[in-house]
Amino acid sequence: MSNGRAPSIRDVARLAGVSHQTVSRVLNNHPSIRDSTKARVLEVIEELQYRPNRAARALSRGRSRTIGVLSASSAEYGPASSIAAIQDAARNAGYFVNTANLDRRDPSSITAAVNHLMSQSVEGIVVIAPQVRVFNALKLLSIDVPYVTLQSTGSLDTNALSVDQIAGARLATRHLIDLGHRDIYHLAGPQDWIEAEARMHGFLEEMGARDVPTTAPILGDWTAEFGYHAGRELLQVRDFTAIFSSNDQMALGLIHAIREAGLDVPRDVSIVGFDDIPEAAHFWPPLTTVRQDFSELGRRSVALLLSQINETTPDNPGSIIPELIVRGSTSRPAF
Amino acid sequence: MSNGRAPSIRDVARLAGVSHQTVSRVLNNHPSIRDSTKARVLEVIEELQYRPNRAARALSRGRSRTIGVLSASSAEYGPASSIAAIQDAARNAGYFVNTANLDRRDPSSITAAVNHLMSQSVEGIVVIAPQVRVFNALKLLSIDVPYVTLQSTGSLDTNALSVDQIAGARLATRHLIDLGHRDIYHLAGPQDWIEAEARMHGFLEEMGARDVPTTAPILGDWTAEFGYHAGRELLQVRDFTAIFSSNDQMALGLIHAIREAGLDVPRDVSIVGFDDIPEAAHFWPPLTTVRQDFSELGRRSVALLLSQINETTPDNPGSIIPELIVRGSTSRPAF
């Protein structure tokens, strides 16, 4: 009993007067077990406060029932929401989740993080680190477990899943054009990020489709701080009436810079963001932006990954279409 | 070789012409191993792409080298930053991290989450769910592993670690009083949250110490949305010149409401927030707030937890003192 060790399947067996294998059968819901036996075993389990030892199970089964998450910048709203959803979805499916974060300054951390996950013998990996170099590293490492990525690499990956960033960016751009804007800048995310590139593409496509001339997008780093500085730079020129920012944080920085220069949003400049973080509705002015459902993305990624692990067909293919949320930061140009 | 199974310690041993135990010694950096032997083994390990099986190791050692994180609202900035830091710190210490999220609507999820962690045989738990009911549940469950909490329960917990919320709140309040404000409201967080309560206490203490009369704090839910509605309510009365909000998001909502009513921040109302989220510097006006170092908190919590697990003495006791960051949202009252 209180010999220091946690009770094992054999302790339960002894007390219930059955074999260890019978206990194992009860634990795994084996069909052919007499109800009375099952009840007795369950009783002892309860009495002993028995908990199956996961390591032992993983070892003998050869499956860890764990999936890994490879994530960059997991403190940001989008990734964090997705991770939370992934964890819930995985738990519901009986899987455990292990997260490894990438240090964005250290390229070798990709290998380290993957090794970390592999040494956990994860059965699959969800990648929320939508940077080209991460994908390249993943290919080189020739991982022997399936993995899905939360962002399409643009090529026709069967294991990619994403909010249709291009469609979202076109929605935002179309909105500005429809309002009458012609001189529109795009503040993009870092070059290296898949979704930054996708949004930039969407922007350029829509501008092209409507025959609006464009200037080269500015490459930012997602932070409000960058948006602010970019805004100050842009105001030196002031040959634009609207800016489409690749995320809400940079949009916030832009607005700050514009305000500070004594101008008004949206009267002088219209701003559209991307993501619809919960705060966006309370920016001043409330931000017009493109909403993407990070939680749904997380849930679907788990479904897709598990279907690959278990070699079943996934039930929800296709990408998620984001939605334009019009608020106060956009209006017709002054004239 | 390619018999489907991953190579084991014995495969390595065979190829290197040594015993499995020698391989094990190499893996664990045992001191008395001849350099030449070690080199040979490492060579084979490399050749075979051998990775130790964690489940087997955990089983035979009886230790999982895993710590659990119990977290509520892990998508928010503060918790998410701490979690990221915890993961890094744990990884550096050779530990794995497993996160379980609480569903805030379902009280029974506490038990479920703890069971989830325990079934992983975690060696310790970091609790980032600073709600009274979580602590109560934890006590009832009589967990047999050490755990630390990222927020002090107010009582003298040896296993609590925290930013000194009271000191932070006093800093914020003092700042407002020093500016000349006397009619100051406090928009608090949810009653149930330890840190909300601590900040409220700090506010009341400082007000008391300076003989400034106070009104009852308003209990919010941390969201910008709530701050906005609270702001609209408050403006019906308008018998205040400053508001101390228990976090930055609610402060943002307040500002929104105040602006919408045609008033100015800080001219008509000064606002102080709490947390210093990265966006706070770019609110309009930039938010005066109290900065707390979530990453440091995460790192220290791991250090504390590991010291409990390994029964060593922790090296960095005491709480972290937050810092007041003065920006544009506060000024002397109109008169």
Add this chain to the structure above:
DNA sequence: TGCTCGAGTGTGAGCGGTCACAATTGTGCC
């Protein structure tokens, strides 16, 4: 009655590591 068959249960061998202990080899010194 004797046989087959399947439901229910038991037996023993792994899974891939670590641990305790035994065995072997090497070194210094008389």
Add this chain to the structure above:
DNA sequence: GGCACAATTGTGACCGCTCACACTCGAGCA
């Protein structure tokens, strides 16, 4: 050369579970 002793390596059991297979027993049927 022979011995004590340390350095290095090997042997077998065991961690807690699942797997493959064997066994028992009663029902159904010729």
